[in-house]
Amino acid sequence: DAGVTQSPTHLIKTRGQQVTLRCSPISGHKSVSWYQQVLGQGPQFIFQYYEKEERGRGNFPDRFSARQFPNYSSELNVNALLLGDSALYLCASSFGPATDTQYFGPGTRLTVL
Amino acid sequence: AQRVTQPEKLLSVFKGAPVELKCNYSYSGSPELFWYVQYSRQRLQLLLRHISRESIKGFTADLNKGETSFHLKKPFAQEEDSAMYYCALSATQGGSEKLVFGKGTKLTVNP
Numbered sequence: 001d002a003g004v005t006q007s008p009t010h011l012i013k014t015r016g017q018q019v020t021l022r023c024s025p026i027s028g029h030k031s032v033s034w035y036q037q038v039l040g041q042g043p044q045f046i047f048q049y050y051e052k053e054e055r056g057r058g059n060f061p062d063r064f065s066a067r068q069f070p071n072y073s074s075e076l077n078v079n080a081l082l083l084g085d086s087a088l089y090l091c092a093s094s095f096g097p098a099t100d101t102q103y104f105g106p107g108t109r110l111t112v113l
Numbered sequence: 114a115q116r117v118t119q120p121e122k123l124l125s126v127f128k129g130a131p132v133e134l135k136c137n138y139s140y141s142g143s144p145e146l147f148w149y150v151q152y153s154r155q156r157l158q159l160l161l162r163h164i165s166r167e168s169i170k171g172f173t174a175d176l177n178k179g180e181t182s183f184h185l186k187k188p189f190a191q192e193e194d195s196a197m198y199y200c201a202l203s204a205t206q207g208g209s210e211k212l213v214f215g216k217g218t219k220l221t222v223n224p
Contacts, residue, residue, distance in 0.1 A: 003156075033212065042117075042199050042214030043157070056211040090157065097210050104157040 004093050004105035012111045013081050021076045021108045025093030031055075032074040033102060034066055035090040043090055049074055050097050078110075086112045115140045115204040119215035126190050127223050134185040134218045136174075136200030145203035146183040148174055149214075152196045160185075160198070170194070190222045 005024045013019050025032050031050040035043035048056035049068035068074045078085055088107040094100035116139040126132050138144060148160040161169045163176040163183060174185045183200060200215045
């Protein structure tokens with residue numbers, strides 16, 4: 001098993017653009033969580049999806065949205081990008097909800113110019 | 114509000130010395146606490162969780178509800194323990210579940 005995979009690895013966008021990040025969980029895992037990690041900080045929770053339903057939302061503006069597909073993969077969308085959105089975006093999967101052990105992907109490095 | 118505090122951004126010890134990485138939390142409910150580790154050029158991974166009460170790679174952590182702490186300890190540090198360590202709290206509020214991370218402590222074990 002390749003573990004959690006994320007694409008793309010790196011992404012450069014300009015202010016005002018929109019971006020979509022993708023995550024494939026470990027086979028059999030039904031929960032996907034998204035985190036934003038700014039340099040020098042710990043991961044900050046954005047969303048959690050379990051069985052295709054949103055189970056948790058962090059303190060992020062409505063420009064951030066996500067969804068989970070029937071195969072449990074997930075997308076994170078960010079609209080109207082700001083410079084402050086530059087960060088490493090991590091995806092984690094778990095069999096159950098947040099209290100289960102979370103397995104992290106390598107992340108997508110987003111740079112907003 | 115849920116919060117995890119790791120007071121030390123950097124911690125440096127010599128090989129063979131004891132090491133303690135501090136973690137304090139703020140949470141009104143019954144906490145579920147974790148330590149995650151990130152070795153150089155590797156993914157963030159679970160080191161241990163308090164409910165399992167396991168010792169992983171010689172590390173242990175005890176939940177102290179009175180002091181709201183979950184410090185990570187190892188009696189004899191090894192060079193391969195050098196990594197970034199994050200304490201995390203699983204929080205449930207109004208049906209919403211999330212993992213709250215501290216800012217992390219970078220541990221360096223010197224030869």
